[in-house]
Amino acid sequence: MTDSTLTSTRPPFGMVFGSLFRADFTVLLRSVRMIALNLALPIIVLIIFSLHSGQGNGSAAAGLTAGGFDIGLALTYGLMSSSLIGYSITVARDRDAGVFQRLRVTPAPTWAIMASRVLVQLVVNLIMTVIVIVLGAILFKTTFSFGQYLLVAGVALLGGIMFLAIGQAVVGLVRSATAVNAVGRVLYVILLLLGLLGSSGLLGDTVKSIADWTPVGAMINLFESALSLAAWGSDQTTAIIAIAIYIVVGAFIGIRWFRWDSR
Amino acid sequence: MFMTEPNAEAQGPILDVTDLVVAYGNRTAVDGISFQIKRGEIFGLLGPNGAGKTSTLSAIEGLVKPGGGTAIIDGYDAQRQATDVRARLGVQLQASSFQSELTIEQIVQLYAGLYGVRLSRQAIVDRIREIGLGDELGKRFKSLSGGQQQRLSLLIAVVHRPILLLLDEPTSGLDPQSRRQLWDRIEKLRHDGGSILLTTHSMEEAQSVCDRVAIIDHGKVLAIDTPELLIKKYKTDPRVKAVARGAVTLEDVFIGLTGSEIRD
Numbered sequence: 001m002t003d004s005t006l007t008s009t010r011p012p013f014g015m016v017f018g019s020l021f022r023a024d025f026t027v028l029l030r031s032v033r034m035i036a037l038n039l040a041l042p043i044i045v046l047i048i049f050s051l052h053s054g055q056g057n058g059s060a061a062a063g064l065t066a067g068g069f070d071i072g073l074a075l076t077y078g079l080m081s082s083s084l085i086g087y088s089i090t091v092a093r094d095r096d097a098g099v100f101q102r103l104r105v106t107p108a109p110t111w112a113i114m115a116s117r118v119l120v121q122l123v124v125n126l127i128m129t130v131i132v133i134v135l136g137a138i139l140f141k142t143t144f145s146f147g148q149y150l151l152v153a154g155v156a157l158l159g160g161i162m163f164l165a166i167g168q169a170v171v172g173l174v175r176s177a178t179a180v181n182a183v184g185r186v187l188y189v190i191l192l193l194l195g196l197l198g199s200s201g202l203l204g205d206t207v208k209s210i211a212d213w214t215p216v217g218a219m220i221n222l223f224e225s226a227l228s229l230a231a232w233g234s235d236q237t238t239a240i241i242a243i244a245i246y247i248v249v250g251a252f253i254g255i256r257w258f259r260w261d262s263r
Numbered sequence: 264m265f266m267t268e269p270n271a272e273a274q275g276p277i278l279d280v281t282d283l284v285v286a287y288g289n290r291t292a293v294d295g296i297s298f299q300i301k302r303g304e305i306f307g308l309l310g311p312n313g314a315g316k317t318s319t320l321s322a323i324e325g326l327v328k329p330g331g332g333t334a335i336i337d338g339y340d341a342q343r344q345a346t347d348v349r350a351r352l353g354v355q356l357q358a359s360s361f362q363s364e365l366t367i368e369q370i371v372q373l374y375a376g377l378y379g380v381r382l383s384r385q386a387i388v389d390r391i392r393e394i395g396l397g398d399e400l401g402k403r404f405k406s407l408s409g410g411q412q413q414r415l416s417l418l419i420a421v422v423h424r425p426i427l428l429l430l431d432e433p434t435s436g437l438d439p440q441s442r443r444q445l446w447d448r449i450e451k452l453r454h455d456g457g458s459i460l461l462t463t464h465s466m467e468e469a470q471s472v473c474d475r476v477a478i479i480d481h482g483k484v485l486a487i488d489t490p491e492l493l494i495k496k497y498k499t500d501p502r503v504k505a506v507a508r509g510a511v512t513l514e515d516v517f518i519g520l521t522g523s524e525i526r527d
Binding site for chain 2: 009010011012015016018019020022023026027030031094097098099101102103104105106107108109
């Protein structure tokens with residue numbers, strides 16, 4: 001053993017992370033399911049909403065930019081589908097197949113293996129966000145300022161991290177890919193219904209107050225605010241606090257109980 | 264050719280395993296195993312199912328945390344200097360799997376990058392052609408045959424020219440041609456200065472390929488030496504004589520020491 005051996009054999013981190021990122025990005029682009037969850041689903045939702053936009057739906061809130069609610073909802077759908085379901089299923093599938101075990105015997109730091117996947121997902125979330133806003137602006141015949149685009153991108157980033165943290169918690173607590181798939185879908189429906197129905201006020205003020213603290217309720221709240229450039233108020237503060245809590249708790253559970261192999 | 268050229272002045276073994284203990288809950292899979300591998304040596308770890316072979320390799324690879332003991336690779340501790348150790352190891356797991364969306368060319372590119380090896384596209388293609396998969400460049404790992412998968416796994420395991428190659432049942436499920444080809448490649452790796460630690464259930468292969476072998480069972484080393492000396496030492500052992508059919512072989516010694524009962 002010599003020092004020169006030591007310095008010459010550790011691969012440069014940039015090269016390691018770059019290789020992981022390129023591979024993970026390729027995997028995501030090649031996956032039909034991921035493309036559908038990331039892009040197709042929010043676009044379909046957006047088109048359906050736009051077809052009903054003249055019939056008085058949730059976007060009729062006073063002072064809201066035309067289509068703001070619908071675009072926010074479509075973005076929330078997309079972020080939740082790709083980050084909560086898509087991400088967790090892919091991680092669980094690769095864990096079942098032994099992909100992580102193979103990666104772990106390389107000099108790549110284990111945190112980098114996961115960070116690369118998260119980063120790829122966030123980048124794709126941002127691309128999806130821009131596409132959905134632009135398409136939304138066309139469908140709802142409205143114009144968003146550069147500032148609104150930036151705000152929405154920021155909210156999407158935050159929402160993406162939150163849903164990824166929840167997805168990570170799911171793969172941390174549930175071992176097999178099949179079970180992760182099932183739990184993810186059930187969670188998806190529960191969160192969506194609770195956030196949507198609760199936020200609409202149809203179930204009363206108490207439920208609405210609770211719904212504002214749910215992931216979907218908080219996201220819709222922030223997207224609406226960003227797209228209507230609403231003044232900062234208690235609703236937005238509630239949403240930010242709720243999202244921060246979900247990120248911290250989800251990440252803690254997802255890291256603390258995550259296992260690299262499913263045996 | 265290898266990452267670290269075999270150093271005539273290098274002192275000590277390439278791998279030094281001392282009192283290694285691996286436990287899963289209440290079950291002890293490896294119970295104080297000790298052995299060493301010399302530089303340039305092919306060393307076989309032999310044992311029935313559940314003997315502790317894969318757990319031993321996993322501890323050396325850093326995949327499991329030992330309950331006790333050490334594994335020192337080229338002077339680096341597998342637990343405390345895991346990154347340095349992994350940079351020196353080439354690993355072929357018992358069942359390798361890669362991201363199903365990647366082509367084999369992209370898989371080689373990924374793993375070269377993870378070991379800090381810069382390979383041009385042409386260099387990657389050349390290496391894949393060398394193992395006879397030139398026509399499969401755009402295929403996914405899962406669509407390859409068992410033999411092709413093993414060849415690719417071995418290529419990836421040695422993409423960075425490791426000084427120690429760990430092979431967990433490398434010939435499992437291979438036809439005789441693929442098996443022969445694999446041993447030729449392993450022999451070439453040794454010839455180029457690498458050391459190899461492998462597990463196998465094939466006693467004939469171990470006898471013909473390994474410089475030394477360790478027979479382990481229930482997490483303990485039962486015997487360790489060259490195949491020839493093991494046969495010589497144990498050929499008069501009543502347990503071995505009881506199972507031998509004709510001239511005593513390594514397989515007779517193995518069954519004599521580990522018992523005839525079938526393991527799951």
